[in-house]
Amino acid sequence: MNAQQTKKLQIRKNSWRNHKFMILEFLIAVFFIAVVWLLFIANPAQKRQTKIGASYMTMNNSFYPVLNEQVANYVNDHHGRLYNRDPALIVSKQVKEIDTFIAQGANAIILNPVDGNSSQIEHALHRAKNKGIKIIIVDSQMKSTRYVDCTILSDNYRAGQLCAKHLLKTKRHAKILLLEHYSAFSANNRIQGFTDTIKRAPNAKNYRFVAKINTYGQSEITLPLVEQALTHGQKFDTIMALNDQAAVGALAAIDETKIKRPIAVYGVDGSENMKKLLGVNPNAIATAAQSPVKMGRIAAQTAYQLLADKKVPKKIILPVYLLTNKNINQYNVLGWQ
Template sequence: MIIRSSKHFIGMFLLLLSALIYSGCNRDAAPDKKTATDGSRQLVVGVSLMNLSSEFIVLINKAMLESAKDMGIKLIITDAQRSAEKQVQQIETFIGQKVDAIILNPCEVEASSPAVDTAIAAGIPIINVNSATKSTPTAFVGSSDEESGRIAMEYIVKRLSGTGNILIMQGYMGQAAQIKRDQGADEVLAKNAGIKVLARQTAEWDRAKAMSLMENWIQTFGSKVNAVYAHNDEMAMGALIALENAKLKDKIVVVGVDAIADAVQAVKAGRLDATVFQDAAGQGRTAVKLAVKIAKKEPFEKETFIPFQLVTKENVDKFAR
């Protein structure tokens, strides 16, 4: 027993030691505000991202890193992994590190608000990117999700010449993007009485779930369906594959949102009818530029909306990556 417990003790000790060494390394990586080549102090910007396992956020991150390199500033990137609580802690850490500005990609409208409040209270400018919080940040960069819903639905109305039956595949229920992408589409639907919504159902942004849902819908509605509007491309791709397997695709228009690489490829190949491009890189670049402007106390825009764009076979080459 004694041997066992001392073994345990050594094990725990080693674990603790490695944790300490690891955190020490992290501290080395923390801002030391070294001077840039031109003699002026290098700006340090803290970034808290909602979720680095989402393709869209990965694109924002990539664009931010690139423009930070171009502008000679230092970014500290953290990933909140969808947890608003973790996000607030990350902002607190940034404040402790005395960063020059913070870029926040909020997890949630309400729950991420304390992050904005604490930064403002500490006198550090904070820029929200991609989605909003209830508290007003120093500046905001993003796109208004209603617009993407409007663009997608207007395209469907045009393709169906104002009459037909459609299905709507919703994102994760209750999330801002789901609510707004519904709202935008509903605005267009209100003006077009000829378009009937046969069903609305969530597939939780997920391709496999969307495929199952579409398969079930094919059983119920079959050839009555004229178009499918999915709140994101992952689901549009799932619906597309299910329709292709059922040999129904040539009769049904499918539209998604986000213009992820796979969907752009599918548009190019003439499989997917359209998607709506949300400019992740544009959002990321603008956020970094704003952070630098604000930190240098230059005049800046309080709100920047990066427009969505419809992607169809005609203009797809512009978006191919």
């Protein structure tokens, strides 16, 4: 082999060696790109995190912590972030919470309005809507649904109906005290369902509404007000409470004043406290049960469906059923359903 041939062979070897190095460098680059893609793109935790704000009229009612727990579980399972706030029944505080959610870049807001009639809350929801935030209302309603994507609530009107039908079936006449929460649509619907059913009864004249009290659905507010009604107000033998918290407060007031005559107390919720009193306290008659567990799960699912641009119903109504002092043994009294 002459010198020229040797030189050509060496050039070929060097060329092949350089080619191999280029292939190796390309494979290494592809490998690192794949690693980066797996770590920062394919990994859900590294995607743009979904942020959800949740504000309920008060956390001083076990219904809302249970509802919120279901929301939190769902958001965590989807690697999102939940901001939870408690306005403690103060409209201005809830408005600030909504504005905070907007500033934090929330993608959706789950709201139980302090006052469904509030123009302040409606304006806050308008600000949120202008930022593209999805709005889900739970356990109550806004008077205007202009800025609301979905409202999820129990069949509150039927809850009142169930209590009224039980009263009509078990008592031939009654003097009724109503415990209300004037600014909550859910409470108003329950009381409306109750009063409408009584008024439509063939023997409606035997049932008289003697008074009503705004209790805000809170036991500690209800107790002294019902005590006062028992000692200084008109006599009554039946109480229809907007929720179990008010019903429990009324039952405590009856015990405190040591009233001997029977007073039938009805509530709405199916809370653990009320369920434990059914069949034990002779004045605890019934409660129309709803499920914060189911409501919270559906609220979270709906939020994510909206964020995925999927169609959802404008309103979702969840069923209720009656728990009484006669059938309570058929149900679990521990916790919520």
